[in-house]
Amino acid sequence: MAANVKHIAAQIPKLTLFSKTNRRLFVGRFLHGAKFTRWKCRHRNATMSAPQACEESTWSGIAGPETFAKEEKLKSLSEKGLRFVGDKAKTIGQPTPESHPHLMEENEITPGITKKEYRDRRHKLLSVLSKTHFGETHDKHLVVIPSNPTKHMTIDVPYPFRQNTDFLYLTGFQEPDAVLKPWRVSHCLHIRVPCSFNLQTPKGSCGKSYSIKNLAPVLIDRYAGKDFSVWYDSLRPTHPMIHEEISKVLFRSEKFSYKNLLTLGHNVHMLRLIKSEVEIKLLRQSASLTAQAITKVMKSTRPGLEESHLHTILEYECRMGGAERLAYPPVVASGPMANTLHYINNTQVLRNGELVLMDAGSEYHGYASDITRTWPVSGNFSEPQRELYEVVLRVHKKSLQLCQKTVSLDYLHHAMLLLLGEELIGLNMIPKNLTESQLKKATAEFCPHHVGHYLGMDTHDTHMVSRGLGLHPGMVITIEPGIYISADNTKVPERYRGIGIRIEDDVLITEKEPEVLTAECPKEIEDIERLMNNTEIARL
Ligand SMILES: [Mn+2]
Numbered sequence: 001m002a003a004n005v006k007h008i009a010a011q012i013p014k015l016t017l018f019s020k021t022n023r024r025l026f027v028g029r030f031l032h033g034a035k036f037t038r039w040k041c042r043h044r045n046a047t048m049s050a051p052q053a054c055e056e057s058t059w060s061g062i063a064g065p066e067t068f069a070k071e072e073k074l075k076s077l078s079e080k081g082l083r084f085v086g087d088k089a090k091t092i093g094q095p096t097p098e099s100h101p102h103l104m105e106e107n108e109i110t111p112g113i114t115k116k117e118y119r120d121r122r123h124k125l126l127s128v129l130s131k132t133h134f135g136e137t138h139d140k141h142l143v144v145i146p147s148n149p150t151k152h153m154t155i156d157v158p159y160p161f162r163q164n165t166d167f168l169y170l171t172g173f174q175e176p177d178a179v180l181k182p183w184r185v186s187h188c189l190h191i192r193v194p195c196s197f198n199l200q201t202p203k204g205s206c207g208k209s210y211s212i213k214n215l216a217p218v219l220i221d222r223y224a225g226k227d228f229s230v231w232y233d234s235l236r237p238t239h240p241m242i243h244e245e246i247s248k249v250l251f252r253s254e255k256f257s258y259k260n261l262l263t264l265g266h267n268v269h270m271l272r273l274i275k276s277e278v279e280i281k282l283l284r285q286s287a288s289l290t291a292q293a294i295t296k297v298m299k300s301t302r303p304g305l306e307e308s309h310l311h312t313i314l315e316y317e318c319r320m321g322g323a324e325r326l327a328y329p330p331v332v333a334s335g336p337m338a339n340t341l342h343y344i345n346n347t348q349v350l351r352n353g354e355l356v357l358m359d360a361g362s363e364y365h366g367y368a369s370d371i372t373r374t375w376p377v378s379g380n381f382s383e384p385q386r387e388l389y390e391v392v393l394r395v396h397k398k399s400l401q402l403c404q405k406t407v408s409l410d411y412l413h414h415a416m417l418l419l420l421g422e423e424l425i426g427l428n429m430i431p432k433n434l435t436e437s438q439l440k441k442a443t444a445e446f447c448p449h450h451v452g453h454y455l456g457m458d459t460h461d462t463h464m465v466s467r468g469l470g471l472h473p474g475m476v477i478t479i480e481p482g483i484y485i486s487a488d489n490t491k492v493p494e495r496y497r498g499i500g501i502r503i504e505d506d507v508l509i510t511e512k513e514p515e516v517l518t519a520e521c522p523k524e525i526e527d528i529e530r531l532m533n534n535t536e537i538a539r540l
Contacts, residue, residue, distance in 0.1 A: 111173035323362035330360035338500025372504035379532035480504030
């Protein structure tokens, strides 16, 4: 066994064998000139109690013969110049470059995003807040941003944890029950103890970390007087217990005045609205992953499957491609189910002759995608389906061309309704000679939702930002026109009844032409039919 470890150690640059017992062998890498100390450990989880002397070092317990079977993996990582896999994730609570070298580069707090970017975001927020008094600089601020709590579906069964997006945007910290208090140049994080971080945060994710138990005294200490602005979203608290603590300590303090309480959310959303280069890269990857997944779902579609099977194939493909989760419960709506917006039961059987509408997106390293495609269960569009699909596709493509800087989402919606209205007049579904507002109203009965929304870390991103704002390079939006005709709508020709179609792409606004991030997902009729009828492509 020892020989095996020596062999592994030899594969990995700068790896030092530093201690062993009969049952466990420890392998570590020498960093920052720190000295390894010899020590023993009986349990796998004993890594949690690593002595301080080892903190600066990357180290890991290698346990049992099953670990040696991973030699090949270690070898391939070492060939990439990466460090090693180990138990570090258990001590830090979320992936780090040391524990997950296959995901992260050095200096990253979350995959793709460096500690500098997180620090810059916090500095930017503070500088925005200091200038919100009508241009006058004001530098007495107390900013409080809680994480999400853990939520339970039933006793002892937690829902998978998903961090509060604003908190995640500013810290990269993935644990529940924490509070960020950015304050002048220093930023500190209060986290629960005991927690899997054991008072360690990803290095550089913030200035200092304290036990959440110290929140109250520090709040009182920092809130020096009535001229302080307190930035805290008290009307929609994200964490009930932390909210109670803040209410008890701060709002009941004699020094506190409600007139100084200001809403923070909009300011963070304005920062999140314009994506940085690395955020755009992650959004491109998320979009591409979902585009490929939906293409595979199309290929796998056949009559007799259930909607939930398509959901399952999509989720499998997204997660195998590296997504942590789906960004939202997908809509898989066959036939007339497509006319129920946000239908997520996904329990119907796919029938020959029907269309199926899928609205789905992955969440990839914190960034969402959001695609809708509609295709025939049989692989071939019927004539009425083809007519309506071509209408939606034409309106979709014309709307994409309008995605230029300075126009707003609301303007794009207005333009989409007029374009769709003209098409519906052509199909004799609405009368001619309507005024512009009558035309929009009549069209909205067939497309009752907005043409799009902002996209980013959340699917409906930065919801506190108006859709009336002019678009700017670095914003990402969706374009998703649709037509929905209920089965009992006797005002339209019978052949169109019961059909629901939506086509949605994700679009990056640039200085010039918009970039369609989801372009690789087929949407032309002939591409969809060719893909679905290609017998050389094995179906599931
Ligand atoms: Mn959408």
